[in-house]
Amino acid sequence: MSGQADLAGRNVLVTGGCSGLGLAMAQTFRRAGARVAVFDRTIPGGFAASHPDFLLIDGDVTDPASVRDGFGKAQSAFGRLDAVIANAGVSQNKPTLDLDFAEWRRVMSINLDGAFLTCHEAGRLMAASGGGSIILTASMYGVVAAPERLGYCVSKSGTVMMTKALAIEWAQLGIRVNAIAPGYVRTPFVEELVEQGRLDLAKLEKRTPMGRLITPEEVADAACFLISDSARAITGQIIGIDGGWTAYGYL
Numbered sequence: 001m002s003g004q005a006d007l008a009g010r011n012v013l014v015t016g017g018c019s020g021l022g023l024a025m026a027q028t029f030r031r032a033g034a035r036v037a038v039f040d041r042t043i044p045g046g047f048a049a050s051h052p053d054f055l056l057i058d059g060d061v062t063d064p065a066s067v068r069d070g071f072g073k074a075q076s077a078f079g080r081l082d083a084v085i086a087n088a089g090v091s092q093n094k095p096t097l098d099l100d101f102a103e104w105r106r107v108m109s110i111n112l113d114g115a116f117l118t119c120h121e122a123g124r125l126m127a128a129s130g131g132g133s134i135i136l137t138a139s140m141y142g143v144v145a146a147p148e149r150l151g152y153c154v155s156k157s158g159t160v161m162m163t164k165a166l167a168i169e170w171a172q173l174g175i176r177v178n179a180i181a182p183g184y185v186r187t188p189f190v191e192e193l194v195e196q197g198r199l200d201l202a203k204l205e206k207r208t209p210m211g212r213l214i215t216p217e218e219v220a221d222a223a224c225f226l227i228s229d230s231a232r233a234i235t236g237q238i239i240g241i242d243g244g245w246t247a248y249g250y251l
């Protein structure tokens with residue numbers, strides 16, 4: 001599907017767009033013709049020079065003022081926002097009995113409060129400009145549970161319900177809200193867990209019906225479709241991009 005969806009003339013903002021899935025989505029949207037704003041709290045050195053096409057916005061999704069200010073910059077530069085991807089997120093991987101309240105709050109703050117603040121600001125601007133499309137990056141672990149990831153699973157299941165609740169509330173405003181629910185994708189987020197010995201890649205591949213991990217580009221292609229006119233009747237949906245992981249219920 002890559003490159004087939006036409007986003008010419010569209011303006012898109014991606015949170016957490018400097019790495020992993022967010023960066024792959026930003027690049028795919030750009031190739032499809034969109035103007036792209038990347039909102040991230042960690043903009044790596046040299047990123048601006050290597051990605052001159054992006055409008056870079058330094059900001060933190062957990063801070064309401066920072067989100068409002070960042071969206072304001074994108075709105076002023078582009079005139080309007082047609083699509084927003086609430087993508088910034090962190091993992092949490094630890095037995096629940098060892099999890100302390102600060103770690104629980106951190107994952108809730110970034111994954112859930114951050115998604116709320118991003119969607120809220122996007123909705124406010126889109127309601128005033130006649131509509132748009134929002135995608136939340138959920139996870140297959142917002143749909144099925146995994147051990148030792150309580151904060152992650154709960155925060156992502158929150159984004160799944162946020163998607164449905166916002167979709168039905170904002171449909172009459174012309175705002176579509178969908179979620180993507182990726183399986184394991186080899187991004188810095190997953191590399192870190194592999195390096196810490198907390199993930200076994202061979203086991204993950206074996207557990208996936210397709211027998212492999214997902215690529216960032218495969219997630220980006222699905223997102224590109226969802227914000228394009230081809231998906232104009234699709235709202236409130238959780239699109240699994242997991243190689244069959246959540247469908248699998250055998251041994």
Ligand SMILES: NC(=O)c1ccc[n+]([C@@H]2O[C@H](COP(=O)([O-])OP(=O)(O)OC[C@H]3O[C@@H](n4cnc5c(N)ncnc54)[C@H](O)[C@@H]3O)[C@@H](O)[C@H]2O)c1
Nearest residue numbers: 016019020021041042060061088089139182184185187189
């Ligand atoms: N990689 C996977 O296997 C996988 C699977 C399912 C879902 N996801 C989800 O995809 C999203 C992106 O994950 P990734 O694998 O690309 O991770 P990543 O670590 O490569 O990228 C995450 C980006 O979010 C940014 N970020 C973190 N906190 C932020 C904050 N408070 N404000 C602004 N930016 C912030 C980081 O700076 C980074 O650029 C996350 O929501 C994650 O839960 C990832």
